[in-house]
Amino acid sequence: MLDYQIRGLNFEITEAIDAYVKKRLSRLEKYLEDDQTYVVRVKLSSQKSDRSFKAEVTVQLPDLVLRAEDAEEDLYAAIDFVADKLERQIKKYKTKINRKLRKQGIADLHEVESDIPADTADSDDELEIVRKKTVELKxxxxxxxxxxxxxxxxxxxxxxxxxxxxxxxxxxxxxxxxxxxxxxx
CATH class of the missing domain: 3.30.505.50 (Sigma 54 modulation/S30EA ribosomal protein, C-terminal domain)
Incomplete structure (x- = not known):
């Protein structure tokens, strides 16, 4: 379950905006465990200097913080882009966790059923450390x-x-x- 904390800067959040944010971000629920409540912090702001709107969303998960922001001339477009970014982030994370567990040979993943195919992540998504550097903390x-x-x-x-x-x-x-x-x- 998602617990929304929506606030607006430089303008007031209407019922329509509130409902739209909740509708767009509710798509994330299918990737989360049903028995937990997750806080979704949404900050919407009006940028008077360039007449745009900025949407910032943070979702705190047990092992991960999802965060996305976008600025667009249309508030609803900014909300759409942020929702899409968050969904891509959580799909990428779930795919990597599933791959890691499969490599370790764990049959029961204890994960929520998800509709993410195992091959959705590109090879670009692999986290490869190509250089190690040691620094002295001064x-x-x-x-x-x-x-x-x-x-x-x-x-x-x-x-x-x-x-x-x-x-x-x-x-x-x-x-x-x-x-x-x-x-x-």
Whole structure:
């Protein structure tokens, strides 16, 4: 069962929008276990600068966080694209889990029946680690880590946060700003 938390920024969520979001995202239920409730966080916003709408959806599963966002001139189109992205993500995840379990020789998958054929994933979907690199975590503050990241020309940088002596990472967001991923002890 899906528990929806729908909110709008810069406009009000009407009953029609609420119903449309629930209808489009309810397709995910066929991939989820019936005896659990999953929280679906939906944030819809109106971008006044370019007159578009942005839809962001996050679904917390026990072993996975599904997240998708899209911006379109039409709110309903943005919702459609996000729903399609989430469905592709969950199909890809379920296919990989099923393949992994089959390779291990487990006959009973204890999975919810799904209509995903075993051969739906392309070879592009395989997660292949092509390089391994070891890094020394140097103590520094997040601002220094951003500078190091920029100097190296990378999209992210892992370091030891000098403020709490725990591993952390900084990365460049899609909007060009920076974000900090801090760890918990």
């Amino acid at each position: 103590p520094m503050d997040p601002e220094e880590a951003v500078l190091q990241m920029e100097l190296l020309g990378h999209d992210f940088y892992i370091f030891m946060n000098a403020e709490n002596d725990l591993p952390a990472a900084v990365y460049k967001r899609h909007d060009g700003k920076y974000a900090l991923l801090d760890t918990d002890n």
